[in-house]
Amino acid sequence: MNTKRLMSILSICIGLLASQTAIARTLVIGTISDEPVKEIRTFLPFTKYLAQQLEPMGFSDGKVVIARDIDHMASLIRSGQIDLFVDSPLVALAINKKAGSRLLVTRWKKGVAEYHSVIFVRQKSGIASVSDLVGRVVTFEESFSSSGHLLPRIAMAEMGIQFSQMDSPQSRLAPDETGFVFSGDDENTIEWVLRGRTDAGAMSMDNFKKRVGPNKDELTIILRTDAIPRHVISISSEITNQLAGEIETALVTMNQSEDGLAVLGAFERTTKFDAFSKEILVTLERLQDPVTDLVGND
Structure with a gap:
């Protein structure tokens, strides 16, 4: 060559x-x-x-x-x-x-494969349904959380709940609105509800089961959302x-x-x-x- x-x-x-x-x-x-x-x-x-x-x-x-x-x-x-x-x-x-x-x-x-979110309250709070949360405060995890904010908030809005974001759980709230705050994580959400700092909390059912621990009998679920991936x-x-x-x-x-x-x-x-x-x-x-x-x- x-x-x-x-x-x-x-x-x-x-x-x-x-x-x-x-x-x-x-x-x-x-x-x-x-x-x-x-x-x-x-x-x-x-x-x-x-x-x-x-x-x-x-x-x-x-x-x-x-x-x-x-x-x-x-x-x-x-x-x-x-x-x-x-x-x-x-x-x-x-x-x-x-x-x-x-x-x-x-x-x-x-x-x-999939999960759904829950809204829970204290067993002795007198809150039996989502409609009872008008004039009360709900704790979500963080703004971009699907299970700890978006999914449960949308489900509640579809049931007629009008939300108003609050600077703190102690902020003034209109009687026809439901206030909400962000806790930063699921552990805080459960703790705030147990202590009465807020009236209800939201998270995935799996996380609720994992984190509720010995406080299971003190909390009750009032809403389960549809399942999503x-x-x-x-x-x-x-x-x-x-x-x-x-x-x-x-x-x-x-x-x-x-x-x-x-x-x-x-x-x-x-x-x-x-x-x-x-x-x-x-x-x-x-x-x-x-x-x-x-x-x-x-």
Whole structure:
């Protein structure tokens, strides 16, 4: 083989390699957290594994991006910096509305497929139903919590409750309104209700069972909401339908291999990913407008 022909072949090979490198891309998965270092460590093995499964579709690596809040996440998605994001379903609905992204699959986080929220009061409070909370104060966890705020608040609003946010449980409240405050976490919520600082609290049924402990007989549940998925993955509108289908297939089949199961187990004890059922989609569609009203659509 003469030198000229060898150089020609080498040029073609280098060109093909450069072309392949140019089209290779990094899969970027996002979530919201105030502990970015911890969250990146949790998400990165899962992200890299998924990118590896999608190598035939042009992905060469995986990266995790942490957003500060809902608006920050929506901004990152709109600017094309995030391909997929993982969060609770109502937060996902709020982000999807702002960013044009869409639901892809449900996630069985910590082995749980779905959950519902509860409103609870002190057993001897004289409060027997949601309507009795008019003129009273409800404790929610934090503003972007699906189980500790959005879901139970929407359920109560659908029953006619008009809410007014208060600076503290002792703030003045109109007699025809129901006040609410944020406690910061579920332990505070239970403690505030038990001590009579507030009249009612909200959280997921699972968390209520875990945290109520020896105080079980002192509290009673007056409302259980509809069930929604424990967690979901949404996908950017920049992702084509064909690629979205490949990503969905990679996710829902992860639990069918030993390597996939190991990655799932390390990812906050995720059991598997599932396609959305028609019933769940109908429920989430009904919740879309109320979530948008609460979170805003700036």
